[in-house]
Amino acid sequence: MRPMISAQTARRAVWRPLWExxxxxxxxxxxxxxxxxxRYRGSALGLLWALLTPAVMIAVFTFIFAGVFGARFTENGSxxxxxxxxxxxxLPWTAFSETLLQSAGIVVAHxxxxxxxVFPLETLPVAQALAAxxxxxxxxxxxxxxxxxxxxxxxxxxxxxxxxxxPQLLFTLGGAWLVASLGVFVRDTSxxxxxxxxxxMYLTPILYPEHVVPARFRGALELNPFTxxxxxxxxxxxxxxxxxxxxxxxxxxxxxAVFLLGYWWFARTRKxxxxxx
Numbered sequence: 001m002r003p004m005i006s007a008q009t010a011r012r013a014v015w016r017p018l019w020e021x022x023x024x025x026x027x028x029x030x031x032x033x034x035x036x037x038x039r040y041r042g043s044a045l046g047l048l049w050a051l052l053t054p055a056v057m058i059a060v061f062t063f064i065f066a067g068v069f070g071a072r073f074t075e076n077g078s079x080x081x082x083x084x085x086x087x088x089x090x091l092p093w094t095a096f097s098e099t100l101l102q103s104a105g106i107v108v109a110h111x112x113x114x115x116x117x118v119f120p121l122e123t124l125p126v127a128q129a130l131a132a133x134x135x136x137x138x139x140x141x142x143x144x145x146x147x148x149x150x151x152x153x154x155x156x157x158x159x160x161x162x163x164x165x166x167p168q169l170l171f172t173l174g175g176a177w178l179v180a181s182l183g184v185f186v187r188d189t190s191x192x193x194x195x196x197x198x199x200x201m202y203l204t205p206i207l208y209p210e211h212v213v214p215a216r217f218r219g220a221l222e223l224n225p226f227t228x229x230x231x232x233x234x235x236x237x238x239x240x241x242x243x244x245x246x247x248x249x250x251x252x253x254x255x256x257a258v259f260l261l262g263y264w265w266f267a268r269t270r271k272x273x274x275x276x277x
Contacts, residue, residue, distance in 0.1 A: 014267045017122050024123055031127035035102075036134055051142055054094065058087050065207055073209045073234075080150045087143050088237055089206035089230045092164070095136040096172050096226075097197045099129045103176035104183040104190035111277045121270060122263070125176035129169065140237075147238065155240035164232055167248060170255030171225065174262030181266045184273050206230060225251045 021028075039049075065071040066082035073085035103125045113119045140161065148154050183189040204226045205213070213221055221227055228247020235241040 014264065017120055017267065018263055020120075021123070021126065024120060027120070028123050028127045028130060031123065032130035032134065035128060035131040051138060054087070054090060054139055058083055058090065061086055061207055071208055071212070084143070084147060084150060084238060085209075085234055086207065087139070087146070088234050089204075091136055091139050091143065092168050092229055092233055093201060093204065093206055093226065094139070095129075095132040096168065096175070097201070098135075099125075099132045099172050100175050100179050100193060100197065101190060102128050102132075103180045104193055107180050107184050107273060108187075108277060114273045114277050121273070122177065122266060125180045125266075126173060129172045129176055132172070133165075133169075143237065155237070157236045157240050157242060160232070160236040160243050164229065164236065164243060164248070167225075167252040167255045168229060170252065170259040174255065174258035174260070177262035177266035178258075181269045181273075184276050185269075200224075200226070204230060222247070225254045 062079060062083045065086075066079045072082060074081055077085075106124045106128055107114065107121065110121075110124060113121065113124075144154060144158065179189055179193055201207075203221075204224055205221065210218075210221065210227070210231070228244045228251050232243035232248055236243055
């Protein structure tokens with residue numbers, strides 16, 4: 001007869017791997033490094049693609065929105081100013097969206113590890129998030145250099161970046177665990193997620209300034225948790241202002257809920273991965 005397990009013991013078993021994550025950094029970091037290098041292995045430019053890809057995207061959006069439609073983030077701002085604000089908004093969004101898209105198939109891609117009971121599968125989405133964060137770090141350096149070139153100044157408030165990473169990572173990790181599990185059971189997850197993320201990006205003031213949004217839609221815009229995060233990135237890195245603390249409190253609270261829900265769902269469904277794969 002199988003021994004009975006108390007509900008309290010079962011709950012501890014679900015949450016224990018989460019508390020042990022910091023001690024698994026020696027496993028997470030090599031995984032993140034391998035994921036980063038694997039994307040560019042065999043290419044002629046290698047890691048330079050991490051900068052070239054967003055640079056082309058920024059150039060296209062700047063030409064369309066700033067050049068053709070005359071969009072500006074600041075009064076009397078130049079096309080170069082628009083590019084800076086666009087780049088700043090794309091930094092957290094790209095790290096978030098790429099992590100979720102890659103995590104949707106990450107468990108299936110590592111099917112050989114699923115049946116190894118001792119391997120902590122919850123580290124795979126964490127490693128993917130860390131890999132995206134490294135790429136964001138390269139992009140942030142490029143943004144700061146471009147800011148100095150265009151504006152001839154760099155604000156000390158850029159140091160608030162490390163605070164802004166907290167709500168961003170809460171959202172990213174929770175979402176990554178959630179879609180990593182869903183990707184095992186629903187193989188269309190990555191396709192559906194790609195569409196949802198595209199819509200979400202256009203509903204976030206990344207390509208356009210907030211002041212062009214009609215007043216009747218401002219309330220809905222503020223409900224978007226990425227609105228205060230993008231706003232805070234721009235205030236800290238470009239405008240010399242502190243982050244939007246009230247908005248960040250909302251984003252952090254929602255991010256914490258997503259973090260806990262995403263991990264809980266991943267931990268509860270993990271035992272069924274081997275049966276499906």
